[in-house]
Amino acid sequence: MKHTTRKVVGLSLVSLTGLAAFVIVAMLGLILLDIVRGGWSHVSWRFLTEAPTDGMMGGGIFPALFGTAALTLLMTLAVMPVGVLTAVYLHEYAPPSSFLARAVRVAVANLAGVPSIVFGLFGLGFFILFVGKGLDHALGYQELHWAQPGILWASLTLAVLTLPVVIVSTEEALRAVPQEQRTASLALGATQSQTLARVVLPGALPGILTGAVLAISRGAGEVAPILFTGAAYFLPDLPTSLNSQFMHLGYHTYVLATQSPDVEATRPLLYATVLVLLLLTFALNLVAVLIRTRTRRKAAAGH
Amino acid sequence: MQEQDLAPPVAQPTLSPAARRRQWKERAIAGLITVVAFTGIAALVLILVFVAKEALTLVTDAAAREEASFSKMFLPQVVRKGKPLAYVWQPVSSVPKVSMIPLFVGTLKTTLVSMVVAVPLGIFGALFAAEFAPRRLREVLKPTIELLAGIPSVVLGFFALMVMATFLQDVFGFTSRLNAVVAGLGLALAIVPVIFTVTEDALTAVPRSYREASLALGATPWETAWKVVLPAAAPGILAACVLGFGRAIGETMIVLMASGNAAIVSWNLGDSVRSLSATIAAEMGEVVVGSPHYALLFFIGVELFLFTFVLNMLAGMWTRKVIQRLKGGAG
Numbered sequence: 051m052k053h054t055t056r057k058v059v060g061l062s063l064v065s066l067t068g069l070a071a072f073v074i075v076a077m078l079g080l081i082l083l084d085i086v087r088g089g090w091s092h093v094s095w096r097f098l099t100e101a102p103t104d105g106m107m108g109g110g111i112f113p114a115l116f117g118t119a120a121l122t123l124l125m126t127l128a129v130m131p132v133g134v135l136t137a138v139y140l141h142e143y144a145p146p147s148s149f150l151a152r153a154v155r156v157a158v159a160n161l162a163g164v165p166s167i168v169f170g171l172f173g174l175g176f177f178i179l180f181v182g183k184g185l186d187h188a189l190g191y192q193e194l195h196w197a198q199p200g201i202l203w204a205s206l207t208l209a210v211l212t213l214p215v216v217i218v219s220t221e222e223a224l225r226a227v228p229q230e231q232r233t234a235s236l237a238l239g240a241t242q243s244q245t246l247a248r249v250v251l252p253g254a255l256p257g258i259l260t261g262a263v264l265a266i267s268r269g270a271g272e273v274a275p276i277l278f279t280g281a282a283y284f285l286p287d288l289p290t291s292l293n294s295q296f297m298h299l300g301y302h303t304y305v306l307a308t309q310s311p312d313v314e315a316t317r318p319l320l321y322a323t324v325l326v327l328l329l330l331t332f333a334l335n336l337v338a339v340l341i342r343t344r345t346r347r348k349a350a351a352g353h
Numbered sequence: 354m355q356e357q358d359l360a361p362p363v364a365q366p367t368l369s370p371a372a373r374r375r376q377w378k379e380r381a382i383a384g385l386i387t388v389v390a391f392t393g394i395a396a397l398v399l400i401l402v403f404v405a406k407e408a409l410t411l412v413t414d415a416a417a418r419e420e421a422s423f424s425k426m427f428l429p430q431v432v433r434k435g436k437p438l439a440y441v442w443q444p445v446s447s448v449p450k451v452s453m454i455p456l457f458v459g460t461l462k463t464t465l466v467s468m469v470v471a472v473p474l475g476i477f478g479a480l481f482a483a484e485f486a487p488r489r490l491r492e493v494l495k496p497t498i499e500l501l502a503g504i505p506s507v508v509l510g511f512f513a514l515m516v517m518a519t520f521l522q523d524v525f526g527f528t529s530r531l532n533a534v535v536a537g538l539g540l541a542l543a544i545v546p547v548i549f550t551v552t553e554d555a556l557t558a559v560p561r562s563y564r565e566a567s568l569a570l571g572a573t574p575w576e577t578a579w580k581v582v583l584p585a586a587a588p589g590i591l592a593a594c595v596l597g598f599g600r601a602i603g604e605t606m607i608v609l610m611a612s613g614n615a616a617i618v619s620w621n622l623g624d625s626v627r628s629l630s631a632t633i634a635a636e637m638g639e640v641v642v643g644s645p646h647y648a649l650l651f652f653i654g655v656e657l658f659l660f661t662f663v664l665n666m667l668a669g670m671w672t673r674k675v676i677q678r679l680k681g682g683a684g
Binding site for chain 1: 375378379382383385386387389390391392393394396397399400403404406407473474475476477478480481482484485486494496497498499500501503504505506507508509510511512514515516542545549573574575576578579596599600602603604605606609610630633634637638650651654657658661662664665666668669
């Protein structure tokens with residue numbers, strides 16, 4: 051190839067790839083701009099603290115906010131112990147290249163790729179129709195008590211969905227704890243579990259928190275898995291027990307966007323709801339990124 | 354051998370009761386952690402078992418077999434007397450018609466649109482980030498795309514429904530406002546981050562020595578990127594595309610909101626479509642528990658699970674391949 055053609059081809063390749071990167075960023079910018087512009091003026095303290103009114107044509111989103119928070123809190127309580135211990139097994143206990151550890155890894159990677167709607171079916175089939183029905187039977191309830199959609203089942207379904215997120219980021223956090231610290235602890239006579247509890251886990255704590263935050267931001271935005279496991283169309287009362295249904299920001303968005311009799315009238319409301327949901331997930335992601343960069347910097351400074 | 358036999362037996366160290374107790378405790382903890390670690394495998398198995406269990410009525414129940422046999426799902430059927438055989442999905446009419454073909458066509462159409470957009474964007478974007486961008490720019494680019502990945506799909510569906518649909522209709526003059534192109538572009542927003550991230554990982558995994566060797570031979574940076582780094586990372590990039598494909602097939606909310614949800618068999622991208630995943634989401638709410646229709650929706654769930662499972666296994670294989678290849682090459 052001649053020198054000039056080489057240069058031209060090179061330049062066009064660089065600009066083509068640069069253009070692709072630019073388009074991705076521009077799309078993100080466009081989405082943010084549209085949602086912020088559409089929703090900003092409608093987000094107010096009253097909007098955040100009032101229940102919807104007029105058949106969801108007015109009022110606020112408090113029950114949806116509360117439902118989303120309660121749902122993700124329960125989900126986090128369920129997923130963190132399991133996710134962290136699984137990562138601990140993979141990184142601290144499993145013999146290197148053991149068959150079992152490999153099987154767990156493959157399963158977790160595949161779990162991450164299961165479509166979210168299938169998690170919804172799973173929640174319905176397993177938690178509600180199997181576990182719930184079994185509980186009702188065992189506890190002697192005559193009418194449906196546990197064998198119906200509720201916040202507990204929805205949060206457990208989400209916990210299964212976010213399990214891979216927690217496992218992957220916890221493992222990364224464990225990897226970042228220097229091997230010498232473990233060796234030093236063991237050399238001082240500490241057992242493996244003492245080393246784990248007093249050296250490894252504290253050292254990995256920021257990374258584990260990152261995982262929790264990422265799981266929360268993922269779980270808070272998922273709608274498909276809670277469609278049949280507990281989310282309610284309209285429910286002015288807050289959920290009072292583990293088997294009550296609840297409102298949810300994402301589901302509320304879906305309902306307002308597709309089933310409103312008057313789209314023009316609900317548009318500001320809709321945009322404001324989306325903006326709140328988006329700000330929530332972004333804030334969580336930002337927290338995760340901040341924790342991660344801080345730990346990385348600390349780790350870099352330590353060496 | 355003989356010498357070993359002659360050697361005096363090694364004295365077993367005798368543990369104090371406290372030490373022995375500690376040892377048992379350690380074993381118990383290790384056992385507990387191991388058991389918990391199987392939750393992931395258990396979850397995957399339970400998902401398949403319990404979704405398939407509800408779909409089983411299609412095989413075991415005579416009435417369900419009658420209404421939704423496999424031939425009715427996959428072969429053309431009589432829809433109206435005197436009309437040619439056709440594929441129709443109308444599970445709640447007086448004579449239920451349960452052909453899966455319109456749903457397959459719908460899923461395929463939205464998925465293909467999204468892939469056509471997202472694959473070049475994701476791969477080229479990642480190539481730029483990994484090879485050409487100055488470090489500053491790169492450090493901005495990656496978190497930005499992570500942010501895009503963090504947008505809940507219901508928000509992307511909302512954006513596709515409210516903004517993109519109107520814009521695209523104005524530009525292309527689609528007859529139906531919600532169609533395969535709108536849903537596909539919405540999906541593309543969801544899978545670009547997947548393809549970008551996995552591709553970028555594969556590209557950065559290529560050892561520096563490859564690049565240095567190429568540059569030392571007189572190749573320009575773009576020749577190095579295009580002819581050395583990209584081919585070296587090829588299996589990983591393939592894995593990225595397959596992962597993106599799997600996500601696009603399974604993604605629900607975007608398609609549910611932006612596709613128009615009409616089960617039509619046509620190859621016109623401007624027509625409304627109904628995907629497999631959106632069908633579950635849209636119809637599960639009104640279905641009678643235990644009915645053939647209910648079992649059908651779970652059967653669709655089994656299909657989605659199996660599709661994405663196979664795709665994920667392939668992607669996993671290719672990711673391992675790229676790591677092995679680069680390790681072998683660099684070592």
